Amino acid sequence: MIEFRNFSLTYPTGSRPALQNIDLVVPRGQFCAVAGADGAGKTTLAGVVSGVVPQMTGGETTGSARVGGRLLAETQPSELVGEVGLVMQNPFNQLSGARFSLREELAFGLENLGVERAEMIRRVDRVMADLRLTALADHSPYEISGGQQQLLAIGSALVMRPAVMVLDEPTSQLDAVATGVVFEALETLRAQGVTVILFEHRLERPARYADRVVILNEGRIAADGPPTDVLTDPRLAEWGVAPLRYTTAARRAAGRGLWESDRPLPVTLEAAAEGFTASLKSTRTAGGM
Numbered sequence: 629m630i631e632f633r634n635f636s637l638t639y640p641t642g643s644r645p646a647l648q649n650i651d652l653v654v655p656r657g658q659f660c661a662v663a664g665a666d667g668a669g670k671t672t673l674a675g676v677v678s679g680v681v682p683q684m685t686g687g688e689t690t691g692s693a694r695v696g697g698r699l700l701a702e703t704q705p706s707e708l709v710g711e712v713g714l715v716m717q718n719p720f721n722q723l724s725g726a727r728f729s730l731r732e733e734l735a736f737g738l739e740n741l742g743v744e745r746a747e748m749i750r751r752v753d754r755v756m757a758d759l760r761l762t763a764l765a766d767h768s769p770y771e772i773s774g775g776q777q778q779l780l781a782i783g784s785a786l787v788m789r790p791a792v793m794v795l796d797e798p799t800s801q802l803d804a805v806a807t808g809v810v811f812e813a814l815e816t817l818r819a820q821g822v823t824v825i826l827f828e829h830r831l832e833r834p835a836r837y838a839d840r841v842v843i844l845n846e847g848r849i850a851a852d853g854p855p856t857d858v859l860t861d862p863r864l865a866e867w868g869v870a871p872l873r874y875t876t877a878a879r880r881a882a883g884r885g886l887w888e889s890d891r892p893l894p895v896t897l898e899a900a901a902e903g904f905t906a907s908l909k910s911t912r913t914a915g916g917m
C-alpha cells in the first residue's frame with residue numbers, strides 16, 4: 629500500500645512547493661493513473677514513491693509518505709529494489725551502461741539480486757515474450773529505436789517482479805500497437821496483485837484500464853475518483869488536461885439534445901458508440917410518432 633498524508637515537497641531551487649498537501653492512499657493491486665499538465669508534479673510524485681525524491685535531488689518535505697509501511701524519508705532507493713519498480717520518462721537514462729545485449733540488460737537487476745540462473749533465464753524470456761522483444765534479444769540496447777528502449781526499460785522493471793510498479797509516461801515514444809502491448813502487460817500485473825501507478829498526460833488508455841484517476845494541478849490533487857467521473861469533469865481543461873474526444877463529442881451532442889440527458893458522458897469509444905446509437909434510436913422513435 630502507498631500512503632501519503634498531507635505530504636508537501638519543495639526543491640532546493642523551488643520558489644513554491646512542487647507537491648502540496650498530497651493525501652493519497654493507493655491500496656495493493658490498484659491501477660491508479662495520475663494525470664496533469666507539464667510541471668504539475670507527476671515526475672516528482674513518481675520520484676517520491678520510488679525513493680529518488682528527495683533522496684537524490686534534495687528538497688524539504690513535510691507530512692509523510694509510506695510505501696509498504698516504510699517511511700520513505702528514512703529509506704534509500706537501493707532498499708526499495710525489488711519492492712518498487714520505476715520506469716523513467718526517458719528510457720535512455722535507465723540503461724545500465726554495463727550490458728551489451730537486451731537479454732543481458734534485462735538480466736542485470738536480477739544478477740545484482742543474486743537470482744539463480746535458471747530462474748533468471750525464465751523471467752527474462754517471459755518478459756521478452758510479453759513485450760514482443762524476443763527477436764531483439766541479442767541486439768545492443770544502444771542500437772535500437774527509442775520506442776524499443778522504452779519497452780526495454782519497462783521490461784527491466786517488470787523482470788524484478790516488484791510489488792509496486794511506477795511508470796512515468798512510459799508509452800510516449802510508442803505507436804498504438806506497442807502501447808497496447810504495454811497496457812496488456814500492466815493489466816496482467818494488476819491481475820497478479822501488483823500495484824500500478826501510471827503517470828500520463830494521454831488519457832485514452834487509462835480511461836479504459838485504470839481503476840482510478842488522480843489529477844495533479846500545480847502540485848495539488850485537483851480530482852480523484854473513477855475514470856468515468858474524473859475524466860468527464862467540466863473543469864478538466866482548467867487543470868491543463870485535454871478532455872477525451874469521446875467526451876467532447878457527447879458533450880456537444882448533449883448541448884443540442886442529441887445525448888440522453890440521464891446517460892453519463894463516455895470516456896471510451898464503446899460507451900460513446902452505445903450512447904450515440906441509443907440517442908439515434910430514441911430520436912427515430914420520437915420522429916415516427
Ligand SMILES: Nc1ncnc2c1ncn2[C@@H]1O[C@H](COP(=O)(O)OP(=O)(O)O)[C@@H](O)[C@H]1O
Nearest residue numbers: 639641646665666667668669670671672673685
Ligand atoms: N530536480 C528538480 N529541481 C528543482 N525543481 C524541479 C526538479 N524537478 C522538477 N522541478 C520543478 O517541480 C515542478 C514539477 O515538475 P515535474 O514533477 O517534473 O512535473 P511533471 O512531471 O508533471 O511535468 C516544476 O515546477 C519543475 O520545474
Ligand SMILES: [Mg+2]
Nearest residue numbers: 670671672717
Ligand atoms: Mg514529468
